[in-house]
Amino acid sequence: MWSNIMTCPQGNLISFSLNVEAPMGMGDDTAANNIQFSCTDGTIVKNKAKEWGKYGDWSKRCPAGGICGIQTKVEPVQEPGKSEAEYFKMDLSNSIVIFLIFSCCVWDTESRSYNAILTVSNGGKWGDWGKEEFCPEGYARAFSIKAQKKQGIKDDTGLNGIRLECESGAVIESTVGKEGKWSRIKRCPEGNLNSFTLNVEPPKGAGDDTAANNIQFTCTDGTVLKGEAKEWGKYGDWSKHCPAGGICGIQTKVEAPKKAADNTGLNDVQFYCCE
Ligand SMILES: [Ca+2]
Ligand SMILES: [Ca+2]
Numbered sequence: 001m002w003s004n005i006m007t008c009p010q011g012n013l014i015s016f017s018l019n020v021e022a023p024m025g026m027g028d029d030t031a032a033n034n035i036q037f038s039c040t041d042g043t044i045v046k047n048k049a050k051e052w053g054k055y056g057d058w059s060k061r062c063p064a065g066g067i068c069g070i071q072t073k074v075e076p077v078q079e080p081g082k083s084e085a086e087y088f089k090m091d092l093s094n095s096i097v098i099f100l101i102f103s104c105c106v107w108d109t110e111s112r113s114y115n116a117i118l119t120v121s122n123g124g125k126w127g128d129w130g131k132e133e134f135c136p137e138g139y140a141r142a143f144s145i146k147a148q149k150k151q152g153i154k155d156d157t158g159l160n161g162i163r164l165e166c167e168s169g170a171v172i173e174s175t176v177g178k179e180g181k182w183s184r185i186k187r188c189p190e191g192n193l194n195s196f197t198l199n200v201e202p203p204k205g206a207g208d209d210t211a212a213n214n215i216q217f218t219c220t221d222g223t224v225l226k227g228e229a230k231e232w233g234k235y236g237d238w239s240k241h242c243p244a245g246g247i248c249g250i251q252t253k254v255e256a257p258k259k260a261a262d263n264t265g266l267n268d269v270q271f272y273c274c275e
């Protein structure tokens with residue numbers, strides 16, 4: 001029986017994980033039993049189904065846009081007259097009888113075709129990836145940050161937001177945390193932004209975490225620009241440079257604020273390069 005349609009509260013499906021029962025040998029196999037999807041806004045959606053198996057790793061997330069295609073593999077109904085031993089042999093060569101391939105598409109009219117995604121490896125672990133946002137045209141040549149001042153005995157969150165200013169003057173941002181104030185804009189003297197490094201505080205356990213605290217960019221002319229923020233953490237490795245053109249889009253990972261808890265605001269960021 002087909003179940004009810006499950007819908008993302010916001011955005012669209014971007015990754016999945018499959019509940020699969022390991023091969024039972026002579027027992028009654030079911031292979032895939034259920035599936036769960038994650039949405040752009042971090043929500044996980046799944047239907048009720050009997051789950052004999054375990055959920056495996058989550059698939060990669062669509063780098064932009066969302067899931068727009070599906071391909072399934074289904075074992076045909078077995079012919080009568082074959083012995084269980086024969087089925088067992090078949091199962092060994094074909095132990096997972098269902099798999100799924102999803103394809104991702106970028107269809108958002110604000111999205112652009114990009115030639116690289118710049119990432120760093122030291123981003124914080126909390127939060128959900130927001131929507132990717134692109135300059136309507138041209139590259140980003142300036143940025144500003146939203147950082148929270150030192151809070152003393154109260155909860156610190158450090159960096160909460162990053163904005164890019166495009167050549168056209170348009171300003172773009174992905175998810176932004178609620179703490180902190182926007183600082184003044186830092187602009188490349190020539191050219192545009194084309195790589196970055198993130199200042200991140202490692203997890204502090206029971207202590208007050210902030211995750212990402214500050215960011216530095218390079219411009220195409222070699223200038224290094226740095227945000228003004230309290231830095232509890234360390235800078236990790238620089239991202240790759242845009243292979244051609246420059247940074248034209250942004251996506252941030254921000255922890256949704258929890259009341260009376262240890263919040264961290266912005267945790268990680270990635271930038272898109274366009275030609
Ligand atoms: Ca932070
Ligand atoms: Ca903590």
Ligand SMILES: [Ca+2]
Nearest residue numbers: 156209262263
């Ligand atoms: Ca905190």
